Amino acid sequence: MENTEKEKAPQYIVDVDNVTVRFNKANQKVDNLKEYFVRLIRRQLMFQEFIALKDVNLKIKKGEAWAIIGTNGSGKSTLLKVISRILKPYKGSVKVDGSIASLIELGAGIDPKLTARENIYLNGCILGYTKQFIDEKFDDIVEFSELEDFLDSPVQNFSSGMKSRLGFSVATMVEPDVLIVDEVLSVGDVLFRKKCMKRMKEMLEKGATLLFVSHNMTTVKEMCDKAIWLNNGEVVMSGDINKVCDEYNSTIEEKKAKEKKEKQKK
Template identity: 50%
Template sequence: MNVIEVNNVSMKYRLATEKVDSIKQYLIKKAKRELHYEDFYALNEISFSVAKGEVFGIIGLNGAGKSTLLKIISGILKPTTGSIKVSGKIAPLIELGAGFNGDLSGIENIYLNGLILGYSKKMIKSKIEEIVEFSELGKFIHTPIKNYSSGMKARLGFSIATIVQPEILIVDEVLSVGDIKFKEKSEKKILSMMEQGATILFVSHSLGQIEKLCERVVWLEGGRVRKIGHTKEIIEEYKKITLNN
């Protein structure tokens, strides 16, 4: 059974040759017919599917469209054409702690961030101790978050995002959260989620990590699928071609 199906997805951006953000400018340019746009395809006719329980990697150079693809799958962006079918609850570990408010305390932010991730209030209440414990913030949990270090924020974000066993986990280079100790702990957590049957989409520039974790990989290049298949073959070819250039 496929939990993620991506069908012919294209993402077109209209790049204005100049930035127009005031009504006056817009009207003048419009009247003079000086509004020019350039089409730019961040993704072009992407199709693939991911089966339940699979660990699926996405590789490609910077600007290949990896992040755009993740954003489309997690529903932040709508594709220009094509369709996406996702069945199951997604935990996007793309941007940890999105929506943290500096003036609120750690506890208050757990509620806010948890609700943003789509948890119910009751659920968060029952898990709050577990979150605090995993984040190792201890007594700082009642301090306004603006006084946290970036590592503390990331730890809290990670702890909130991984508190439920998701059906689909999107991981975008976040295994590098916090210090070595926490990094190990977070890797362990992700591995345990994998064992419990979560489908995982994994984006990383570390080919070692990809080889270790993923069964299949899609290789994006310039917004198109260059190749899709078993990790070993693709990584080999990817290494050969990107390193030669």
């Protein structure tokens, strides 16, 4: 019985199930003992709840490319953080069946005092790779990052473009099962950006699953086939990219029109 049921159930690579994420929105963060005891005595240790995500469901099959859209503060980044295990959900569960490469912010572990070579190893290890594996991929990484001449100089002398090239090259050195991208490609020159896009498309062709956050609807439509629209932490709509994007655009237009009207009234 169980076996047949399992076969019937579609296999999701990312399964976000009824996830709620809660933050403390207290006016003042209590982060020291003195404050803690003062407030304990005055009974001011309150917890002001802020729900960043509310009952979000997102089921992604292998090989799909999903866009996450929504206005600022709608919970897009929180959703990505939950999927990439940085945040634990308050309620619900997240299951990811495979390796994740998250390009949420490039060069998260880059130490400016170390050289590029040392940073490649450090960053690779932070992402969970073994030294042996990085040894094998080292030449590819260096070639892709175009930093051959600067390998042994400290990263603090690098430009921000060079740093993100280094970060991107390390982060994408494997073919991950799930690739999470959060508008990281805004740095770097046009040529490198194109190179990154190409690399991402290659990964998609090889069967990777993509999760992409962007405000640029043209890029989104170009890269993705499905979309989820978040507003104030709740899912407004999810499904086919064109439907969701059109609906989203028209809502935004409506809003703009409304605001214009109100302004005119004033």
